[in-house]
Amino acid sequence: MILTRFAIISIGVLLMSSRVQLKLDTPGEIRFDQYLRYQDIQDYLDRLNRIYKGFVVVENFGLSVENRNLTSIKISYGENPKKPLIFIDAGIHAREWIGPAQALYVIHRLVENPVESLLVRNVDWLIVPLVNPDGYEYSHTVDRLWRKNRTKGKICDGVDLNRNFDFQWLQIGASRSECSNNYAGTRPFSEPESSALSKLIAEKAERIKMYLSFHAAAQCILYPWGYTTDLPDNGEELHELGQNLTDAIYKVNSTQYKVGSSANILYTDSGTSRDWAYAVANIKLAYTIEIKGFADSLFNRRRGGRFDIPPEDILSVVSEMFEGIKMLHSYVEPKHITSENHYDVLMKKMRRIFFFTT
């Protein structure tokens, strides 16, 4: 962790020039000064599953065609049908490496930092750190800028999983051309990754009060819709909460995120996981979080352009975003607190009154 800036830069240059993958010292170790590969991520989740029995549950919810596991981690002190749940996914787009790093950072803080225990007291979390493992590995080994999954096409390979969800599919900002980076697939949910993710969300939809999907690198907080510039019913709430989220991030290190509906501030898109989560799974707080990118010309020219946040900067990017996630939790928790927990709170208050008055 305490590497000098020089050492970190040297590692970055080494990675850049030779594509050497540094091996983690111990399987299952987590670190935020390099990007983890698929197997490293699985090892970390396995380790948490072993150590934090009864607190986390790691489950495979599907399989990619290249036979990699699609894996979720549930973080909960006891499930209860009334308890609100926050759902997070990352890595739908292969080249957006900071997304999985961000999801892993949230997992790390929630599970391994006792200081964060309030974040898991009344709210459960279900997190999928890597939705598209095949594309992710391909972006590490073959093509740094790969975005889609690895489906075989007639001319070009790959489907944009974030245009493949079954809501307003192929309406706008999506392509029917195989070679496009926004290719929507042959039909809604043609892809195993998007289809498995939608089933996982649907199973728990009643309890999921917030849906967050980590992407990069437009540096903005997007709420529905992508397919029209009209705003959803609770557009004001989504905007105000998004604004509060960006304020919380700004307080850390003056990083400014924009807020708005996708079609209004970034681009039109359709068949996205966010619009599907909002409209079909009925999760009224649904955001795509476009994590900030990187603009330095050295990294830009050599590898993945704005998607290449240098390894030395991962921690600062994901930790400032975590302050925003804490803010979101503080909104969801009181809004959906269960009656049992109201009871807890009430009893505590009464005990306090009793103590002071006798």
Ligand SMILES: *[C@@H]1O[C@H](CO)[C@@H](O)[C@H](O)[C@H]1NC(C)=O
């Ligand atoms: C997928 O998970 C199963 C069960 O944990 C495990 O046996 C298998 O090795 C995993 N496959 C990959 C490719 O990681």
Ligand SMILES: *[C@@H]1O[C@H](CO)[C@@H](O)[C@H](O)[C@H]1NC(C)=O
């Ligand atoms: C990507 O999607 C296609 C459907 O078009 C599917 O057949 C293929 O298995 C997927 N690729 C992977 C690697 O999951």
Ligand SMILES: *[C@@H]1O[C@H](CO)[C@@H](O)[C@H](O)[C@H]1NC(C)=O
């Ligand atoms: C946003 O923050 C303000 C100031 O703290 C607060 O009054 C308001 O209720 C918050 N709104 C939402 C939607 O979080």
Ligand SMILES: *[C@@H]1O[C@H](CO)[C@@H](O)[C@H](O)[C@H]1NC(C)=O
């Ligand atoms: C704050 O941002 C600057 C510029 O992006 C970065 O170099 C620095 O590491 C950040 N500091 C912290 C504490 O995150």
Ligand SMILES: [Zn+2]
């Ligand atoms: Zn993306």
